[in-house]
Structure formats: C-alpha cells, structure tokens
Amino acid sequence: MNPKHFEIVKKCLQGNRKAQMQLYDLYADGMYVVACRYISNREDAKDVMQEAFLKAFTRLSQYKSEFTFGAWLKRIVINQCMDTLKKRSLVYEEMSHQTLAIVDDDASWEISVNVTKQEILHTIERLPAKYKYVLQLYLIEGYDHQEISEILDIPVQTSRTQLMRGKAKLKDKLQDTYKHKISL
Template sequence: MEANVRFTHQALIEQSKQGDRNAQYQLYGLYVDAMFNVAMRLLTIREDAEDVLQESFVEAFKKMDTFRFESTFGAWLKRIVINRSINHLKTKRLLLSSLESEGEVIEDDEVNAIEPLEIEKIKIGLGQLPEGYRQIITLYLIEGYDHAEIGEILRISTSTSKSQYHRAKKKLVKIVNEL
C-alpha cells in the first residue's frame, strides 16, 4: 500500500510538471491543510496565512520543473511556504529590527520548565512573543530546522539563531509562568 501511495505521489508530481491542472489540484488537496498550519504558525493572522499559502502553491506549480525528488515534495513545498511567510513578514516590517547579538550563552535547563505546561498556555505565550522570537521558536521547535538552517532562512548567523532561540525560550517560559 505504501509503495502505491509513493507511486501515486510521484505520478501526480510528474503530471503536475507537465501542467496537468487536475494533478496539481490533487497535490493541492493533499498538502493544503499542512501548509496552512505552517503559514499560520509563522504569521498568526489567518488572512495573511491564506494569501501566503496561495502564493506558495502558485510558485510551487510554476517551479515544478526544479523539483528533483532530492527531498519529499512536502519538504520542498514547506520550504517555499516558510520562505514566503518570512518575506511577507519582512514586507510588513514585523521582524525585529536587529537579530544580531553578542552571542550570549544560556543554559538549556529552561526546557524542563515548559514540559508540564498546558498546550493552550504555550500557544497563548507564543502569540505574545515578539515576531522574531516567535519565528525562531517556531522554526526550531515546531518545524524542526536546526540553527544552521534557520540562519540560512533568516539570513543571520548560526550563533545569532542559537542566542535568539535561547532568549525566546526564556521569554516564553516567563510569559507562560505568568499566565
């Protein structure tokens, strides 16, 4: 069964590369919910996420010929959604004015403070973080990117990503503990 799913996915991708609108629509249906969630975690505003989502699918279908099966289609599409989301935030000037820092090192023991907290409190806390902090927390903890990848995506150094992550995590713990 799993082999058939993989074959179907590959066939849909190949047909989409040929411009088959039905195949593109089927791929859209398979990925729209997951990609919307990615956009929402970064943008938090439904209308912005919907706009970015549509732009991302249009871009993906226009650039289907560049997809080489070096990763999954979902991972490739997710990268487009994340990049579009970040570009959207930049145009709205919601990024922190400067993510560059002195590279302050913070111990990782604050992670244990998050574990017992309720998911709702964490969601509320994420919503209260400054945009730049929320981006790094989302990319690292939720989307699973490492600091080198985050640095590439946000055009910052790896050490800046690490220090901003630790600051964001510390601030999130503080916010959540105050709820």
C-alpha cells in the same frame, strides 16, 4: 513519497492542471496551518499559502524526490511567510559579538509543571516576533540554526541568541501565567 503523490507530481511537471489541483487539494490544509503559525491574519495566511503553491508549481522541476513533497513544499511556505513578514518591516536585532550567547543544552527544554502543548504554543504566539519565529522554526518545524539563518536571513549566531532569549522570555511568561517554578 507516496507512489500516488509521485505520479501526481510527474503529471504536474508535464503541465497537467488537473494534477496541480489534486496536489493542491492534498496539501492545502496542512500548508495553511503552517502559514497560520507565522501570519496571524487568516486571510493573509491563505494568500501567502497560495503564493507559495504558485512558487512551488513554477519550481517543481527543482524538486528532488529524495525528500517528501510535503517537506519541500513546507519550506517554500515558510520562506514565503518570512518574505511577507520582511516586507512588513519585520526587523531583527543584529547582535554584537560581545552579546552573543550559544544555546548548547537542548535537553533543558523540559517543563517541570503540567503545561499543555497548546498553552506553550499560545504563549509563544504572544512573544515578540524576533523570538517567536526562531522558537517556532526551531521547536515546531525542527530546523537547525543554519537553516533558520537562511530562512530569516539572519546570522547563525543571531538565531542562537534569539532562541536563547526567546526561551528565557517563554519561561518567564509561563511562570507568570502558572505561578510555578518552570525550568526550561
């Protein structure tokens, strides 16, 4: 962690409000971008981000300096987004054991046509929520299936299945849009 940031966190632990504002100013823009990936309404995303900061400040004593503060805070923001979405009745399909499939081939995420990262992200945004959030957490945030399971409160196997199905839907949408053979 940046030594300056560490000093600010220490001051926050002592209840220093000015230090809390400094920490907020350092991370607010980045955490807002993270919240916007999950909450489509910009004002709602801002509210969720601010609630996450409040949670972070009340749980600051739980922060372990072996992780960057930004990574710790990002997880809180994502969890707050998921909690908000759950309150809005976001329902995930539970999978029976017969319908489960496991994605083992991470190398198969290559795209053989010139599609920009923005175009892929835009296409992910248009997927059903149960696929979109697993894809975002896996591809963009870099979480593994165990972490996704905990964040979304779904079984690990459901995370794997939603990733596999989301990948197939993403591939179909990209192929429809770009009329090229795309291998994902």
